Amino acid sequence: MENHVPHFAVIFTSKRRPQEGDGYPEMAAKMDALAREQPGFLGVDSVSSPVEGTISAITVSYWQDEESIRAWKRNLEHLLAQKRGKENWYLHYEVRVAKVERMYSGDEILE
Amino acid sequence: MENHVPHFAVIFTSKRRPQEGDGYPEMAAKMDALAREQPGFLGVDSVSSPVEGTISAITVSYWQDEESIRAWKRNLEHLLAQKRGKENWYLHYEVRVAKVERMYSGDEILE
Numbered sequence: 001m002e003n004h005v006p007h008f009a010v011i012f013t014s015k016r017r018p019q020e021g022d023g024y025p026e027m028a029a030k031m032d033a034l035a036r037e038q039p040g041f042l043g044v045d046s047v048s049s050p051v052e053g054t055i056s057a058i059t060v061s062y063w064q065d066e067e068s069i070r071a072w073k074r075n076l077e078h079l080l081a082q083k084r085g086k087e088n089w090y091l092h093y094e095v096r097v098a099k100v101e102r103m104y105s106g107d108e109i110l111e
Numbered sequence: 112m113e114n115h116v117p118h119f120a121v122i123f124t125s126k127r128r129p130q131e132g133d134g135y136p137e138m139a140a141k142m143d144a145l146a147r148e149q150p151g152f153l154g155v156d157s158v159s160s161p162v163e164g165t166i167s168a169i170t171v172s173y174w175q176d177e178e179s180i181r182a183w184k185r186n187l188e189h190l191l192a193q194k195r196g197k198e199n200w201y202l203h204y205e206v207r208v209a210k211v212e213r214m215y216s217g218d219e220i221l222e
Contacts, residue, residue, distance in 0.1 A: 009122060009209050011171055013156045045124045047169045049160045058158045058169040060122055086217055094216040098120050098209035105205040106197055 007042060007100050008063045014085075014093040015054050024089050031081050035061060038075070040068025054091060062100070069097060118153055118211050119177055123170045125196075125204040129161075135200050142192050146172060149186070151179025165202060173211070180208060 018024065035041055040063050048057035063069050072078060085093070129135065146152055151174050159168035174180050183189060196204070 009120075009207060011120060011122065011209075011211075013171070045169055047158045047160050047167050049158050056158050058156055058171060060124070060169060060171075090217065092216070092218050094214065096120065096211045097213040098211040100122075100207045100209040102208040103205065105203070106201065107203050 005100055005103050008066055008069055009096075009098045009100050010061045010063065010069055011096040011098060012057075012059045012061075012093065014057050014059075015051075015091045016057075016089045017054050017091060018050075022088065023084070027081050027084065031078060034075070034077060035072060038068065038072050040064035040071075066097070116211055116214050119174045119180055120207075120209045120211050121172045121174065121180055122207040122209060123168075123172075123204065125168050125170075126162075126165050126202045127168075127200045128165050128202060133199065134195070138192050138195065142189060145186070145188060146183060149179065149183050151175035151182075177208070 016024070032044065032046075035044065042062040042064060044059065044061040046057065046059040048055050050056075063072075073082075127135070143155065143157075146155065153173040153175060155170065155172040157168065157170040159166050161167075174183075184193075
């Protein structure tokens with residue numbers, strides 16, 4: 001992804017109790033694909049891990065500007081996913097919208 | 112943690128190749144404990160997961176202001192950990208310092 005600053009990050013942390021056939025993995029994949037098609041989308045990092053019967057996850061998506069984030073939040077299919085998330089899937093979640101002011105990165109030399 | 116905005120987030124995404132006895136888990140635990148003692152520290156979320164022989168991780172720490180973040184980056188024990196991380200542990204990492212401008216959260220009603 002492009003590393004120019006400033007850009008914007010949506011930090012989504014969540015905890016859910018997974019159930020067979022709850023539709024979550026399908027919806028997550030659908031939203032991931034849909035987000036990538038949105039104007040202003042720059043990239044996404046996502047990690048999830050089982051912890052004592054629940055799944056903890058952090059997803060950080062990166063966007064060119066705040067208007068792109070607002071537009072994605074209002075997307076109709078995304079609104080439906082947010083509703084199902086609140087009602088059915090998440091035990092707890094937090095969303096933070098943040099302006100990335102500095103960025104640095106590193107790679108193993110021999111890679 | 113306190114949810115007041117604005118606050119600041121350090122988004123640390125990484126990929127590493129784990130090896131027995133490489134000292135990583137001990138250092139990670141030590142840095143977690145040390146970070147919590149720093150002035151301006153508000154909280155931390157961290158998730159890691161094995162992916163094809165490597166471990167992907169996202170750690171987001173939250174801070175009261177940018178000066179707290181700069182002080183933590185310059186902490187001597189933390190500098191040593193950063194050096195070992197670059198030289199020995201990480202295949203790739205990215206660090207973003209971001210100003211959290213909006214935040215919302217949700218809990219399951221019956222929890």
